[in-house]
Amino acid sequence: MADNSSLVVGGFSLRQINDRVIIVQILVMIFLCINLLLIITFFKKECFYTTARYILFAVTLLSDSLLLFMSDILFIFAYFHFTLQVWLCINISAVVLLYVTVTPVTLTAMTLERYVAICMPLRHGELSSTRSTMHRILIIHGLSSVPCIVVLLPFFASAPFSFYKHYRICSVEMFILYRWQDHIRSAVHQFYFLMMCFIIVFSYVKIMKVAKAASGDDKKSTRKGLRTVVLHGFQLLLCLMQLWGPFIETAVLQMNFRLFINVRFFNYIMFNLAPRCLSPLIYGLRDETFFHVLKNDIFCGLFKRYI
Template sequence: MAANNSLPGDDFLQQKVKLIIVQILVGIFLCINLMLIVTFFKKECFYKTTRYILFAVTLLSDSFFLFMSDFLLIMNYFVFTIQVWLCVVISVVVLLYLTVTPVTLTAMTLERYVAICMPLRHAELCSTRSALHCILIIHGLSSVPCLLILSTFFVSASLSFYKQYQICSVEMFMFYIWQQHFRSALYQFQFLIMCIIIVLSYLKIMKVAKAASGENKKSTRKGLRTVVLHGFQLLLCLIQLWCPFIEAALLQINLDLFKHVRYFNYIMFNLAPRCLSPLIYGLRDEVFFHALKDYASFGLYKRNII
């Protein structure tokens, strides 16, 4: 609390307003995600369809990430310290679900590719059992960066360090510059692979769209727009990985500018990508949208339709 009192009055008020705005946005996104998750479990057809199962994975992943990152933000704001070992546990969740969403987006893009370009094999390749295996693979691939990043910390930190009280942040695990470069290279490589998959899927679907006609053409174009939205969402997630390096450079130049840019980055590249999932499938998908309206209106929407 002493650190807060040392700030000028206007700056302290500004920081408080920013924190309140973030809490409102996080609260709204979590409520929307919760409503969509409940809608998903209300209809049997949703949890027997691969694309909806993967959609639910992104909702749960985004919700975990928003909750944990907001928890860290609040602790940092109030300068609340915890033991390092507990911070390690929290960081494992944050680092894991930082990657789960983009990897799931790539899997959803591949599902759309199979549905449009290989329709005869869609039922075989995208069964419920395959979706469950896919979820395990997604979490396995997402855990690789987390384990590698933390392994560099484990070999560098002494046992006494785990008992110390620190302000919890992922940067706390970076003792050396090479660790930051290693983290950056790891994430950039992973996201490069995902970007290549999305671009190739887009080109293949576009080729099918040109040859399609009638209802098939309409369905293919919708799938094409979905892939584009996945690509945009992945781009925002990719930019998020560059933010720590931009912020570190600004910290050496101007403290006030660093604070403003860090706040903007959190809103734009942490919160914004997590609110696109409800837009892509929660509102654009007709079946899910009607189920959501029925649930939100407590069944009145269904009765009106009848």
């Protein structure tokens, strides 16, 4: 959360703040429990951790869970006005900055995987091997680290060593020392936004062409892949809207402070928490194989408990 998250405490009554904090904690706990259940299911069957799309799905679950946990810590710290030493805040913020980007980049990789599976089936086995998927995960984290480096590198070059021992309310915006840093961060985010949108649209159009030419079982499989790409696109849009949140909030803050508080909370719920609940829907529930194993685990667990 930003430095001005601490101002939220002064902008609302205690009752209102408590209601909002409770809502966030309930949502975070629900999403973390669901993600944990899906991660456990992922390791139950060998076909899951040897198949590209399931491995990438697990990456999104792990990155979403870590991001939910870390961002919730920052949310609570800002609410209670807890301060941290700057060096510790850097470590927490680096994780948040990295995994804010990992999920949309992974979703883009999953979309490309569906494109290859449907439009280039002869190459799908080669490109989706476990080894290739591991390399892809390294590339995903490498690409996702660029916005983090853009924010932190100028800070390391500019901040005096003594500053790292100071206590501050932890926020990513604390590392933006110059206006040009904000412009560079904005340019990088916009570039990522455009590239990911282009990949989603490109994959959708190509799969649409295959869907029109397919027949029978192939058409059914292609349409399912097409729906998956659409859901990925919607989830990716929500994730990418989070990158635009700071710019929207800055513009609103100049007009009305109370409106800014409401917009900030709305952005956190809609573009931080909500996209993290869509991964279980897209793969955990829509995928027949995964859902079958998940259902068996749940019902067998309940059956054993009451025997």
